[in-house]
Amino acid sequence: MDFEDVLKEISPLAIENVKSHLRNQRLRFEESNIHTITFWDDCYPELLKEISDPPPVLFCLGDRSVLKGRKFAIVGTRKSTPYGEKIAYKFAKELSREFVIVSGMAFGIDAKAHLGAMETGKTIAVLASGVDIPSPRGNRSLYNKISKNGCVLSVYPLGEGATRYRFPERNSLIAGLSSGVLVVQAPMKSGALITANWALDFGRDVFAIPGDIGKYSNEGTNWLIKNGAIPVTSPSDIAIYYGLGVSESTNVESEVLELIRGGVDTVDDLLEITGKSIGEILSEISRLEMMGIISNDAGHLRLL
Structure with missing residues (x-):
């Protein structure tokens, strides 16, 4: 029995029951603010598409x-x-x-x-x-x-x-x-x-x-x-790692990074421009180094 023969065996009432069930399910989803999101939908997360085996369907409430x-x-x-x-x-x-x-x-x-x-x-x-x-x-x-x-x-x-x-x-x-x-x-x-x-x-x-x-x-x-x-x-x-704004009081850190991005490449120049203490400057340089944002080679700085 091929697929067309199978369809002929299904009664119109059974087909209508399936349609009714699907309508009820859709209504239930809409009333509950639940959405089915497929890989091809606009709101499917872009980063998720990059993994090796992205889920084809997501359910969202x-x-x-x-x-x-x-x-x-x-x-x-x-x-x-x-x-x-x-x-x-x-x-x-x-x-x-x-x-x-x-x-x-x-x-x-x-x-x-x-x-x-x-x-x-x-x-x-x-x-x-x-x-x-x-x-x-x-x-x-x-x-x-x-x-x-x-x-x-x-x-x-x-x-x-x-x-x-x-x-x-x-x-x-x-x-x-x-x-x-x-x-x-x-x-x-x-x-x-x-x-x-x-x-x-x-x-x-x-x-x-x-x-x-x-x-x-x-x-x-x-x-x-x-x-x-x-x-x-x-x-x-x-926030700084991703190059974003911050709401906290991080003026020294932000200023140091912006100056390095602008071409300032020595600790001495940072001290002269900012007027900050050597301790403040070195602390923020160390933090930016640990985060993999800059390198410090004997006082010479560069972005990574």
Whole structure:
């Protein structure tokens, strides 16, 4: 029996039932502000198209236009310290002026990153479940806020619950969406390190917050820095790395970088032009060196 014969066997009533079901599904999506986004749609994220195996379909709850913005991920452990949560909130709040902040809506660092981002901008929560199922369920209030101040995103159809095997794929989506990934606080077995690994595989930038030596919650971030992640201590470090404006008080750092970009190429000239102390100038030069923005060869500076 060929395909045409199969079609003849299907009753008009069955066909109408299928059409009715599809109409109802579409209506349900529209009423719930859920969107299906395919690889060919205008709002499909451009960076995600660059990875080796981009998902053909995304499900989005909320404002799909945020998917077109420049995105940056902030992730970390669920078992965070108050200090780590404070840092995540601060970085997200400042960076969301320039980026849409992406995270995984988990307890701990992720939750604080979303909350900080919504103070000044938009955020995207990437789930290991369908977008109609808050994951974890204990973050339902956060889920509701994000759906109104950004979007909840997933590759899984409605009704699909989260399983442990889906979190690595969720982490790859976080990295694939983003220009860079900041790991705020993470032990060695944290899923945040999986996200950082995906970011490296995709050719994205990886940043990490330095932490106390020997402290369990910082072992992963310190390991990342030892293995090439960019250490950052201020949101402006990341903003400057991408050549963006900053809202913090970072006048010395901004002035030094702008002068080097303008052709000033010695420490002596920077001291003369800025009137700053040698300590201030050398501190900012060291920071820009660590970030891979400039090189300093015996006082002679150049952009990389």
